[in-house]
Amino acid sequence: xxxxxxxxxxxxxxxxxxxxxxxxxxxxxxxxxxxxxxxxxxxxxxxxxxxxxxxxxxxxxxxxxxxxxxxxxxxxxxxxxxxxxxxxxxxxxxxxxxxxxxxxxxxxxxxxxxxxxxxxxxxxxxxxxxxxxxxxxxxxxxxxxxxxxxxxxxxxxxxxxxxxxxxxxxxxxxxxxxxxxxxxxxxxxxxxxxxxxxxxxxxxxxxxxxxxxxxxxxxxxxxxxxxxxxxxxxxxxxxxxxxxxxxxxxxxxxxxxxxxxxxxxxxxxxxxxxxxxxxxxxxxxxxxxxxxxxxxxxxxxxxxx
Amino acid sequence: xxxxxxxxxxxxxxxxxxxxxxxxxxxxxxxxxxxxxxxxxxxxxxxxxxxxxxxxxxxxxxxxxxxxxxxxxxxxxxxxxxxxxxxxxxxxxxxxxxxxxxxxxxxxxxxxxxxxxxxxxxxxxxxxxxxxxxxxxxxxxxxxxxxxxxxxxxxxxxxxxxxxxxxxxxxxxxxxxxxxxxxxxxxxxxxxxxxxxxxxxxxxxxxxxxxxxxxxxxxxxxxxxxxxxxxxxxxxxxxxxxxxxxxxxxxxxxxxxxxxxxxxxxxxxxxxxxxxxxxxxxxx
Numbered sequence: 001x002x003x004x005x006x007x008x009x010x011x012x013x014x015x016x017x018x019x020x021x022x023x024x025x026x027x028x029x030x031x032x033x034x035x036x037x038x039x040x041x042x043x044x045x046x047x048x049x050x051x052x053x054x055x056x057x058x059x060x061x062x063x064x065x066x067x068x069x070x071x072x073x074x075x076x077x078x079x080x081x082x083x084x085x086x087x088x089x090x091x092x093x094x095x096x097x098x099x100x101x102x103x104x105x106x107x108x109x110x111x112x113x114x115x116x117x118x119x120x121x122x123x124x125x126x127x128x129x130x131x132x133x134x135x136x137x138x139x140x141x142x143x144x145x146x147x148x149x150x151x152x153x154x155x156x157x158x159x160x161x162x163x164x165x166x167x168x169x170x171x172x173x174x175x176x177x178x179x180x181x182x183x184x185x186x187x188x189x190x191x192x193x194x195x196x197x198x199x200x201x202x203x204x205x206x207x208x209x210x211x212x213x214x215x216x217x218x219x220x221x222x223x224x225x226x227x228x229x230x231x232x233x234x235x236x237x238x239x240x241x242x243x244x245x246x247x248x249x250x251x252x253x254x255x256x257x258x259x260x261x262x263x264x265x266x267x268x269x270x271x272x273x274x275x276x277x278x279x280x281x282x283x284x285x286x287x288x289x290x291x292x293x294x295x296x297x298x299x300x301x302x303x304x305x
Numbered sequence: 306x307x308x309x310x311x312x313x314x315x316x317x318x319x320x321x322x323x324x325x326x327x328x329x330x331x332x333x334x335x336x337x338x339x340x341x342x343x344x345x346x347x348x349x350x351x352x353x354x355x356x357x358x359x360x361x362x363x364x365x366x367x368x369x370x371x372x373x374x375x376x377x378x379x380x381x382x383x384x385x386x387x388x389x390x391x392x393x394x395x396x397x398x399x400x401x402x403x404x405x406x407x408x409x410x411x412x413x414x415x416x417x418x419x420x421x422x423x424x425x426x427x428x429x430x431x432x433x434x435x436x437x438x439x440x441x442x443x444x445x446x447x448x449x450x451x452x453x454x455x456x457x458x459x460x461x462x463x464x465x466x467x468x469x470x471x472x473x474x475x476x477x478x479x480x481x482x483x484x485x486x487x488x489x490x491x492x493x494x495x496x497x498x499x500x501x502x503x504x505x506x507x508x509x510x511x512x513x514x515x516x517x518x519x520x521x522x523x524x525x526x527x528x529x530x531x532x533x534x535x536x537x538x539x540x541x542x543x544x545x546x547x548x549x550x551x552x553x554x555x556x557x558x559x560x561x562x563x564x565x566x567x568x569x570x571x572x573x574x575x576x577x578x579x580x581x582x583x584x585x586x587x588x589x
Contacts, residue, residue: 013485018400021390021456025409028453032424035431049430102326105319109312121320123565128327130557132514134531135550138538139330142337145542149333179326211313233415240417242517247538257419264423265520274427277420284416291415292408 033281040274041067051271071275081276084254085283091255092238095177096231099185102178103230107189108219111196122190129183137247140176141167144248173249181238185230192226193219225294232291236284256280331554338547355548362545365533372513372530375444379451380508386452387459387508388501392493394460395467413457422521425450429522442524450522451512458511459504466500467493499568506564510557 042051055065075081110121128136143149144167151163166172196219204214242257249255256276264273312320338356342349359365390410397403413421429439429446439445474496478488494501516531523529537543 014397014400017389018393018397018406021386021393021410021460022402022406024386024453024456025406028425028428028449029409029413029421032428035427036420036424039427049434102319102323105316106323109316109320112312112316119565119569123561124324125327127558127561128331130510130561131331131554132531132534132550134514134516134534134538135334135546135553136330138534138546138550139334141538142542142547143330143333179330182323182327236415237417240419242417242419243535257417260419260423261517270427273423277423280417280420288412288415292411295411296404296407 036274036277036281039271040071040278041069042271042274043068043070044269044271049270050268068271071272072279074272075275075279081259081279084256084259085279087254088239088256089283091173091177092235092241094174095181095238096185096235098174098178099182099234100227100231103182103185103189104227107186107226108193110186111190111193118194125186126183133180134243137176137180137244140172140179140248144172144175167248169250170253173245173253176244176248177238177241180244181234184233184237188229188233189223189226192223192229196222228294229291232287232294236287236291239284240280334547335551335554338544338551340544340547355544356552359545359548359552364528365530365545365549368528368530368533371444371527375447375451375529376509376512378448379455379512380505382448382452383455383459383508384501384505387456387504388463388497390456390460391463391467391497392489395464410457410460413454414461418515418517419521421454422450422518425453425518426521442522443527446522446524447519447527447529450518451508451515454515454518455508455511458507459501462500462504462507463497466497470496499571503564503568506560 038054039051042054044050045052052066052068054067055063106125110118110125113121141148145151146163146165146167148167150166151160154160155163200218200222201214204218205211209217240257240260241255242261245253245255245258246261249258260273260276260280263269263276339351339353340348341352341354390406394407394410425446426442429442432438433440474492475488478492479485483491514531515529516535519529519532523532534546534549537546
């Protein structure tokens with residue numbers, strides 16, 4: 001531990017090292033959130049930038065502060081927003097559960113293969129993750145289309161008589177969401193499962209536990225942290241997903257990321273977009289804090305000499 | 306590690322299903338990129354004409370150029386900042402404000418990009434009103450956004466590598482009177498070089514792929530590749546995009562396989578060297 005002591009002695013140098021990334025994140029990540037909050041109290045305006053200023057200095061030195069609560073009032077009173085937030089949370093929750101059900105056996109199977117083949121398998125699972133997300137979403141457009149690959153195939157083998165409606169509805173939205181977010185679930189799960197001591201399972205079977213009981217009493221509790229990390233890595237970004245609902249979702253798919261995009265780019269209503277973003281951040285604060293606490297625990301649990 | 310067991314048929318089946326699920330869309334993209342017919346879903350014979358027309362598409366070529374420039378610039382900055390951040394998180398552990406720092410390092414990875422993109426844009430607008438910088442949206446603003454996103458990923462990779470390696474080497478160097486900076490550059494940096502390299506590759510990938518944040522931060526004169534792809538596929542299927550996708554899959558596939566091979570090789574070398582050193586010390 002004496003290297004830590006050394007860093008403690010080197011206060012000035014240490015401060016400089018810490019302050020470089022610290023300052024960057026404060027300026028470009030934290031401060032912007034307060035600016036979003038500020039602008040959510042402005043009004044749309046035909047100016048550049050297209051919103052009113054909150055403070056006006058009148059002649060005679062009178063400072064006027066105008067807070068427009070209209071955007072939040074609108075979000076809270078118009079049930080379109082409530083519905084959209086709710087359905088975004090539902091979609092994210094469903095995506096998370098499906099990723100967990102599909103990802104857990106995959107991560108477990110990779111963790112249980114011998115090291116030589118494990119790397120190849122892990123690479124195979126991660127390879128799609130390295131190719132463009134946008135292009136992978138696009139690939140599904142060609143598969144799910146009315147005369148796409150899946151329908152053509154099913155028609156050709158005579159399983160169906162007319163094309164199934166697989167595209168531009170909730171089915172395609174959920175399917176592609178699960179597809180796109182699956183690697184985010186598999187990786188944390190795998191890194192927890194691979195560290196597990198196999199002798200525990202041997203001991204369990206020696207003591208007469210069946211494979212299901214051994215899984216429920218040993219593997220599952222030991223991989224709890226992996227489940228939490230993976231679930232948060234899927235759930236939080238899935239709530240605000242824009243590309244997938246836009247490209248494969250239905251016309252009546254309600255996703256808050258899409259609403260924010262439209263407010264900003266189509267209606268040019270920046271204050272409203274800022275208000276929508278503010279409410280979304282408030283909704284996500286709990287899961288993000290949860291993930292952060294868990295990360296900190298991980299950090300303190302590891303590398304303690 | 307004695308956790309080698311026979312995989313049950315259920316697990317094998319799930320693994321196979323998972324891999325099929327992951328690869329069928331990618332394979333279908335590649336197959337249809339050689340389709341002669343303009344209708345993406347009808348097979349009209351083998352042809353490479355979409356590749357030819359892709360290479361003549363000025364808009365796509367210039368978007369690729371811009372995207373690659375931004376990706377390299379962002380990855381360089383992200384690796385620098387992310388390595389420092391990873392080092393701080395792994396070695397300093399607790400300092401005033403360390404909890405906020407760790408939080409700000411985690412958040413960009415999971416925060417929905419519509420929020421990050423909008424908030425950064427509003428920051429740049431406010432800065433412009435106050436101090437006149439940045440004068441316009443474009444390369445610089447996109448670069449800041451991508452760097453912030455990627456440095457979080459780099460810091461995670463570097464931090465976990467630093468927690469794996471033995472600190473006694475750094476301690477020994479210090480006992481021998483080396484200065485902290487020298488220790489960092491001579492001992493620590495070579496040990497995490499591999500993590501930094503994968504962080505760089507990951508950053509390039511993330512930057513080349515980013516659409517939502519870029520849409521908020523780009524100006525009229527700066528259109529990146531994902532923006533071009535998005536505007537095209539929004540209107541429906543497009544065989545040129547299939548050709549483009551196949552090329553990226555090929556490039557990425559080769560890169561990942563080569564990187565993996567190199568990593569395994571150096572790992573084996575290290576293990577062999579360690580084993581040899583052990584033998585020598587026990588013999589001597």
